[in-house]
Amino acid sequence: MLKWRWITALVLLPLVLGAVFLLPNAGFALVMLLVVALGAWEWAALAGLQEPGRRAGYVTAVVAIAAGTWLLFPFPLLTATVLSLGALVWCVLAVWQVRFELGRARADAVSGLSGMGLGVLLLVPAWFALVWMHDRPDGPWVVVVVLVLTWAADVGAFFAGRWFGRRRLAPRTSPGKTQEGAMGGLVLAVVLVWGMSVVLPVYLPGFGALAVLALVTVAASILGDLFESMIKRLRGVKDSGTLLPGHGGVLDRIDSLTATAPVFAAGLVWL
Structure with a gap:
């Protein structure tokens, strides 16, 4: 399993970086819409939509909503509002995560219309944030910063947990x-983001504000990972899909990014 995880990661990495650096913003947006569509397909099953026609309808609706938000890009106030709401969603989901750890979350909260609406709130703000950041003059590098922060949270947690881990973070999840x-x-994230702010051609806030933003972003990354794990436990499944060998489904790979992208982008707006 670990071997396939590394192989899949090595195949995906150049594809991701190619999309970030070689495609214009419109092309990058279309590639991200494909990722949203795949994620929405898997989420539909988690929300209880098993019939292929209904799942396809849900995917179409999520993609249409995401694409429709592109019309907001010329309006800074509306853009800032969408990004802020995307970050606020994760504040609410953090409360849900705590309730689950206390044994107070219900499986039926993920099914039906509430579950389908939740999928929109997870996928659309993440798409919006990534495309908005990519459209900046230093956009590709900003997207790389977000990706590195997301991966750093995972890698740093893996090795620190293996070497020093004693106290469980979320035992039920x-x-x-x-x-x-x-x-x-x-x-690891704070060290890396400081290094990137020094060596990369990217405009970021001063180190103090950037360190705070990095800490909040990594906290969001951990929450995104835990939240999808919670949803899978509530629904009684191990993975969201089987598309990516060693990783499971697309949602299993982008769970942290759905949180880090809107949170980091909102932080850039606020700062």
Whole structure:
């Protein structure tokens, strides 16, 4: 399983970087719409839509909503509002995550219309944030910063948890994750984002504000990972899909990014 995980990652990495650096913003947006469509297909099953026709209808609706938000890009106030709401969604989901750890979350909250609406709130703001950041003059590098922060949270947590992990972070959701691992991800992210702000041709806030933004973004990354794990436990499934060997489905690969993208983009607007 670990071998396939690394192979899949090595195949995906040049494709992702190629889309970020070689495509114009419109092409990047279309590629991200494809990712949204695949994620929406998997989410539809988690929300209880098993019939292919209904799942396809849901995918079409999510993609149309995401594409429709493109019309807001020329209006800074509306753009800032969408990004802020995207970040606010994760504040609400953090409360849900805590309720699950306390044994108070219900599986039926993910099914039906509420579940389908939740899928929109997860996927559309993430798409909007990534495309908005990519459209900046230094956009491709900003997107790389977000990706590195997301990956740093995962890699740092993995190794710090393996070496120093003692106290569980979220026992009901993911027994393997530890508080020490989370701290390792936070430290690695701050170091990397400082290094990137120095060497990359990217305009970012000053180090103090940037460090705070990095910490908040990595916290969102951890929450995104935990939240999808919680949803899968509530629905009684191991993976969201089988498209990516070693990783599961598309949602299993972008769960953290659905949180980090809108949170980091909102931070750039606020700062």
